[in-house]
Amino acid sequence: MSVSPRPPLTRETARAKVQAAEDAWNSRDPDRVALAYPEDSEWHNxxxxxxxxKAIRNFLRGKWEQERDYGLMKELxxxxxxxxxxxFEYEWHDAQGQWFRPPSNEHWEFNDEGLMRxxxxxxxxxxxAESERRLR
Incomplete structure (x- = not known):
């Protein structure tokens, strides 16, 4: 695994962090996603x-059990x-087949090691409707 860019951020490193986050979240692997956060990371979701x-991993496991066929796009x-x-936008469907697209935003703050605190x-x-999906 490569070292995460550390502050101070540049346009290039900020874009790299956003792309890395998009790639990790689209993997739907809680362990992979959690590596971007220090042990004391604070989340508001x-x-x-x-x-x-540990709480991040548990949250993500539950999220992806409910949010099926999850796909995500993040934009700096x-x-x-x-x-x-x-x-960012992501799309998912529930167990009954209803699709959702949550238009969303996030604020991220990084520690000196480049992890999201x-x-x-x-x-x-x-x-x-499934026909309205944009992310496939």
Whole structure:
């Protein structure tokens, strides 16, 4: 595994972090995703707040059990020395076959080693018809 770019971020390293996150999340592998976060990482995901890699792994396992055929696109909007703001969309369906596309945003803050010490996410699940899917 390559070393994550460390602050201060540049446009190139910020884009690399966003792409690496997109690739990891699309793998749907909680262990792979969790490696981007230090042991004391703080998460805010919709109405949930939790801390640490173990909690991140548990959250992701549950997420991907419910959100089937998950696909994600992340887009860099703004970055500073150690923070990135992204817009993203993902699509998934539930056990009954209803598709959703949550338009979302995230704020990321990195520690000196380049790991994400804080992740704040906001999203709303919007039901869509399968024919409206954009991410395949």
């Amino acid at each position: 919709r109405t949930e707040f939790f801390r640490g890699r 909007w703004v970055f500073t020395r150690n923070r990135i703001f992204i817009r 804080r992740r704040d996410m906001s999203a709303n699940d919007v039901p869509i």
